[in-house]
Amino acid sequence: MKVLSSLIPPILAATCCAIATDAAKVSAFHPLQLSLGQLVNQQEFDLIREDFLNALSQDGLFTIRDIPDLHKQSVLEAMQPCINKAKATQEHTLRDGTRRRTLATHTSPGGRTAEGIRKPSVPSDDQVHCQGFVDASERFRAAAGVATNAFASRLASVLRTVEDGRPADAEAGDRRRRRPLLATRDGHAFEDFLDVVKNGDHLEHFHSYHTPVSPSSSSNFGKTTDDTIEWHVDQGLFIVFTPGTLVREDPSSAAGSTIQGLTDGFYVRLSDGSTVEVEFSNEDDLVILLGDGFNQYINPHYQDTDAPLLRAAPHALSMIPHQADESRVWYGRMVLPPVMAIHPVHDETFGRLRDMVVDKDTPEDEVIAVACSSSAQARELQTTTCEAGTLLCWHDCMSLEEHGVSEDICTQQGLDLWCINPRGQLWDNTHGDFFPGCIDASKAENATEFPRLPNYPRDNVTACTAETFQRFLQDNQESAYDHSVDLDGVAVFEWTVLENNVIRGRLAYDGLFGYLALGIPSVGGGKNGMHGAEIIMAIPGGNYDAAVGFDLTIPPSINEYVIDPEKSSFRFWDTPVSIGTNVSESSARNTMGDGYAIAYDDCFTAITFESTGFHGKPFNVSGSDHFIWAANDEDYFAAYHTQRGHIYVNWLSGEASDHHDHDHADDGGHEEEEPTTVEPPVSAPVASSSFVATTTGANAFAFGLILLLLIHL
Ligand SMILES: *[C@@H]1O[C@H](CO)[C@@H](O)[C@H](O)[C@H]1NC(C)=O
Numbered sequence: 269m270k271v272l273s274s275l276i277p278p279i280l281a282a283t284c285c286a287i288a289t290d291a292a293k294v295s296a297f298h299p300l301q302l303s304l305g306q307l308v309n310q311q312e313f314d315l316i317r318e319d320f321l322n323a324l325s326q327d328g329l330f331t332i333r334d335i336p337d338l339h340k341q342s343v344l345e346a347m348q349p350c351i352n353k354a355k356a357t358q359e360h361t362l363r364d365g366t367r368r369r370t371l372a373t374h375t376s377p378g379g380r381t382a383e384g385i386r387k388p389s390v391p392s393d394d395q396v397h398c399q400g401f402v403d404a405s406e407r408f409r410a411a412a413g414v415a416t417n418a419f420a421s422r423l424a425s426v427l428r429t430v431e432d433g434r435p436a437d438a439e440a441g442d443r444r445r446r447r448p449l450l451a452t453r454d455g456h457a458f459e460d461f462l463d464v465v466k467n468g469d470h471l472e473h474f475h476s477y478h479t480p481v482s483p484s485s486s487s488n489f490g491k492t493t494d495d496t497i498e499w500h501v502d503q504g505l506f507i508v509f510t511p512g513t514l515v516r517e518d519p520s521s522a523a524g525s526t527i528q529g530l531t532d533g534f535y536v537r538l539s540d541g542s543t544v545e546v547e548f549s550n551e552d553d554l555v556i557l558l559g560d561g562f563n564q565y566i567n568p569h570y571q572d573t574d575a576p577l578l579r580a581a582p583h584a585l586s587m588i589p590h591q592a593d594e595s596r597v598w599y600g601r602m603v604l605p606p607v608m609a610i611h612p613v614h615d616e617t618f619g620r621l622r623d624m625v626v627d628k629d630t631p632e633d634e635v636i637a638v639a640c641s642s643s644a645q646a647r648e649l650q651t652t653t654c655e656a657g658t659l660l661c662w663h664d665c666m667s668l669e670e671h672g673v674s675e676d677i678c679t680q681q682g683l684d685l686w687c688i689n690p691r692g693q694l695w696d697n698t699h700g701d702f703f704p705g706c707i708d709a710s711k712a713e714n715a716t717e718f719p720r721l722p723n724y725p726r727d728n729v730t731a732c733t734a735e736t737f738q739r740f741l742q743d744n745q746e747s748a749y750d751h752s753v754d755l756d757g758v759a760v761f762e763w764t765v766l767e768n769n770v771i772r773g774r775l776a777y778d779g780l781f782g783y784l785a786l787g788i789p790s791v792g793g794g795k796n797g798m799h800g801a802e803i804i805m806a807i808p809g810g811n812y813d814a815a816v817g818f819d820l821t822i823p824p825s826i827n828e829y830v831i832d833p834e835k836s837s838f839r840f841w842d843t844p845v846s847i848g849t850n851v852s853e854s855s856a857r858n859t860m861g862d863g864y865a866i867a868y869d870d871c872f873t874a875i876t877f878e879s880t881g882f883h884g885k886p887f888n889v890s891g892s893d894h895f896i897w898a899a900n901d902e903d904y905f906a907a908y909h910t911q912r913g914h915i916y917v918n919w920l921s922g923e924a925s926d927h928h929d930h931d932h933a934d935d936g937g938h939e940e941e942e943p944t945t946v947e948p949p950v951s952a953p954v955a956s957s958s959f960v961a962t963t964t965g966a967n968a969f970a971f972g973l974i975l976l977l978l979i980h981l
């Protein structure tokens with residue numbers, strides 16, 4: 269049902285473009301075709317590696333076939349009846365009079381619905397026309413996701429190879445330490461292209477184009493004013509799409525429409541400057557087309573390596589005349605960088621840049637500066653705002669109904685509708701736990717940092733040193749552990765395998781006690797298994813309230829919890845799932861209870877366990893286990909981690925590591941890390957206004973910059 273989200277996500281495909289000047293001779297172009305197997309299997313890939321790189325550097329596009337379970341035709345057939353009737357459909361008239369109707373959705377990092385977005389209910393009248401589409405599209409979108417990741421994984425592995433080949437002195441002599449491709453403000457690294465794609469925003473649109481029959485719409489390519497969509501390159505990393513397909517309404521068919529075949533009218537400009545019309549094949553395939561992100565931050569990142577310059581492909585669409593009962597249907601998945609990642613040039617998060625681009629108040633030259641790599645000089649901008657019933661909050665259009673508020677409800681209370689956090693503060697474009705709520709905006713303050721722990725900052729010069737950490741470890745154990753592993757230099761995990769599959773273990777953290785948690789990630793759970801994870805967590809107080817944090821007059825406790833399957837914030841899962849050990853007042857500073865215990869002082873924190881598993885989930889004592897852990901040493905709100913990591917333990921061999929030894933070159937099963945404990949939802953606002961800006965300056969060619977709203981081909 270996600271497709272029919274009332275939170276129509278977004279839109280913003282800002283595009284930058286050079287307007288075609290000469291379209292005299294147009295020849296047919298057949299893009300490189302690869303099978304998914306050729307992309308994924310190393311040996312098969314080695315045979316076509318050169319072709320692959322040539323296609324990306326010369327053309328900027330190629331196609332992937334043999335994608336299991338794609339069946340794109342069944343989705344394209346089923347979408348027309350739904351798009352005609354669904355309330356969620358957005359409509360836009362393009363420059364040549366073509367009417368484009370759109371259903372939008374998105375896939376968020378970890379493949380789950382983003383935080384704050386519940387599964388929308390499909391209005392009953394939509395259900396009749398859309399059920400077939402919804403069913404078919406779920407499967408199709410998953411298959412498109414597989415192809416997206418396969419491409420990202422392959423390109424990441426190719427780029428890694430060239431990066432590792434760079435001169436040894438380029439990165440402080442350590443060839444293995446690569447500079448992350450992108451990072452967040454608080455230092456979380458998106459290591460490589462795959463990491464960026466997997467944690468990026470995937471905006472998905474189903475478009476249906478219908479051009480009213482008129483004399484002027486006949487064969488008009490080259491007269492740029494008549495192109496349906498002008499020449500441009502897409503914003504973002506790349507787009508995955510189905511070649512435009514003509515469908516005819518057909519009430520007698522089960523799907524409601526029948527496929528008439530591929531449509532012409534899609535043009536690209538190749539690296540030799542030639543303009544060609546793309547002839548796609550009749551395979552059940554998807555097209556990958558690179559976007560302006562390659563110009564802006566991918567190519568520059570690899571400039572000191574042997575990596576080829578990869579090419580954002582300029583393209584345009586000119587609708588081919590069709591019958592009144594026919595439409596051109598299309599699916600596209602635009603892959604944008606993670607919302608919280610920082611743009612290396614603009615020093616702003618991609619989420620913030622996106623907000624700026626869609627904000628009508630942003631001066632035009634600023635929009636051009638942030639949106640595009642080229643020195644483009646004119647633009648046509650269609651900005652976006654949130655549709656009725658939603659509010660722009662944390663880079664997303666959040667549903668008011670789901671948060672139990674509306675403009676009216678707030679007005680009745682003499683308050684304003686605003687994007688706020690649990691502490692009654694206003695959203696300040698940073699990340700955190702924000703949602704639509706009623707507040708007196710004139711009195712409310714912007715979001716501030718959390719109040720600190722009473723003993724923060726710790727004395728890390730004399731009291732809290734490496735030596736005293738060792739002493740803390742010694743003093744707080746009954747007997748030594750058999751095995752131990754250092755975790756990123758900030759924590760230690762130690763264990764002994766006892767009889768009957770019991771593990772005696774300890775996670776000791778070189779930091780103050782804000783909280784400390786250790787758990788087993790949930791297979792397939794969002795945020796790489798954090799959502800739905802079964803964990804033990806030590807908290808420094810009680811009576812948790814997201815507005816005021818823990819009541820520190822209540823003694824600490826350690827309990828089992830299950831993290832909410834969709835929502836990261838502690839307030840959504842702060843009830844323990846089993847009674848653990850409450851730490852009594854008298855021994856609050858060092859308690860060994862049954863099962864779980866906490867030890868802490870004004871420098872360090874440790875949790876211990878003696879158990880066969882967490883929350884009934886047994887340790888894999890005859891093999892190995894993967895744990896995630898997180899800690900906060902600053903505040904008592906359990907809203908963020910200040911440290912987190914992974915632990916991979918082989919109980920049998922007694923070996924462990926804080927990173928997975930993996931060759932993520934060709935399996936697509938790359939182990940990425942969760943970006944942050946609290947992460948913004950992905951998606952931006954929906955269309956509302958548009959304007960055309962003036963052209964300044966004179967170039968030999970008329971360069972134009974178009975910021976177009978929907979992804980469009
Ligand atoms: C809050 O931040 C915004 C910019 O994000 C600024 O315009 C506004 O003046 C700030 N308000 C207060 C009360 O500081």
Ligand SMILES: *[C@@H]1O[C@H](CO)[C@@H](O)[C@H](O)[C@H]1NC(C)=O
Nearest residue numbers: 724725726727728729732733
């Ligand atoms: C000591 O604490 C201060 C303040 O929290 C911090 O800026 C500094 O990096 C710390 N030094 C070490 C060695 O951890």
Ligand SMILES: *[C@@H]1O[C@H](CO)[C@@H](O)[C@H](O)[C@H]1NC(C)=O
Nearest residue numbers: 810811822825847848849850
């Ligand atoms: C721990 O304290 C909570 C209240 O803070 C109580 O509900 C729970 O039963 C206690 N558990 C034990 C084992 O005493």
Ligand SMILES: *[C@@H]1O[C@H](CO)[C@@H](O)[C@H](O)[C@H]1NC(C)=O
Nearest residue numbers: 888889890891892893894918
């Ligand atoms: C247990 O560990 C073995 C060895 O690493 C692994 O192959 C197996 O998949 C693990 N089982 C579970 C249930 O995690």
